[in-house]
Amino acid sequence: METTHIYSLSDPGLIDDPYGGFGVIREEAPVARGDLGGRPVWIVTRHDDVSTVLGDRRFVNNSLSLPGSTVDARAETLVGMGVSRDRVPYLAGNLVHTDPPDHTRLRKLVTRAFSARRVKELRPRVRVLTDELLTALPGHAGPDGTVDFIEHFAYPLPITVICELLGVPASDRPRWRSWSEDYTSADIGRMDAMLAAMSTYLRELAEQRRAEPTDDLFTALLQAHDEDNGRLSDTELITMVLTLMIAGHETTAHLIGNGLVALLTHPDQRALLRENPELMPGAVQELLRWCSPIVVGMLRYAAEDVTVGDTLIRRGECVQVVLGSANHDPRRYPDPDRLDITRPAGAAGTHHLAYSHGPHYCLGASLANQEAEVAFMALLGTYPRLALAVPREQLDWKPLPLIRQLAHLPVTLGTPS
Secondary structure (H helix, E strand, O other), X not given: OOOOXXXXXXXXXXXXXXXXXXXXXXXXXXXEEEEEOOEEEEEEOOHHHHHHHHHOOOXXXXXXXXXXXXXXXXXXXXXXXXXXXXXXXXXXXXXXXXXXOHHHHHHHHHHHXXXXXXXXXXXXXXXXXXXXXXXXXXXXXXXXXXEEHHHHHHOHHHHHHHHHHHOOOHHHHHHHHHHHHHHXXXXXXXXXXXXXXXXXXXXXXXXHHHHOOOOOHHHHHHHHHHOOOOOOOHHHHHHHHHHHHHHHHHHHHHHHHHHHHHHHOOHHHHHHHHHOHHHHHHHHHHHHHHHOOEOOOOOEEEOOXXXXXXXXXXXXXXXXXXXXXXXXXXXXXXOXXXXXXXXXXXXXXXXOOOOOOHHHOOOOHHHHHHHHHHHHHHHHHHOOOOEEXXXXXXXXXXXXXXXXXXXXOEEEOOOOO
């Protein structure tokens, strides 16, 4: 039965405590009426319902995939926000916002780079980068002995890994870090300027790679653009690199940051993990379930009338799935608000949805898992007395809706082992 209450997705309570706030909605109305910046949406919060929407091809990511539609709603929204129309495709046409057959074509171009074999091959390099960053941490300590863990570890590790995978020269990586901050700043002027600078940079890098090809993902994508029957357009090439760069490090950085806070504020789980390092893969999955930095999935549109739970969603209506709420659904997880690194993450019917589900399951999930496993293992071993430098209640979270990401994470290192 439909509820008449309309929940605002910009409610300060959801920004301050998205897991708790959406948990209230989940128990009051599993499929609820919502408002997203003036746009009516259906908010889907329970695990089974979220999983159903993510896996159902009747829900599409791009409004142009709706029968008879000629309007790209996301593109028009971006224009309305102030993004230059000629740069909108870099945001509106990325892998996340496409549907088959374009999504299938684009995803196939990069799947090999994130295969289990390729990710395994990267592990030694990830460990080397991790050790280098950990060794350098004491040098970043301020006069009070604190280190910003986000600034000096959680960000540099994944951005270096994805830059090396793509083939971005080391000298150019600081500008990608800056562009990432522009991308996530919620400042449209900064984002628009970033898109202009980034597209110019990639065109220049493309000319360098044409002259001197290298064994990296960017060169492979460029060859698909230049030689492979136009399988990748000029705009798609730039958009793909932007998507891989941002998705390849932003969420992983904050998984590591959020995960560290969780372990430092649950000393029993931290001690258990140190004593039983074989628990690390499952621990990372539990951290993803418990404190993923991505709270919601992308907006979906119903391509036809669909019933979710007991609610009829009409063709063309928007659906906002809440991954974080689904991951804390007591119908799926016993005592869901308890962090338990021994929880059977892969057991039938209990797997989390932090990486989404269905056709849009995160392409880089295996790489993110590996980076987090290596990072936490080395971190706990190198700095066993690592601690928060401020009370948990004083941590500086980004004031952005629908995400859970730290702006800074001050820690004290203690004596290295």
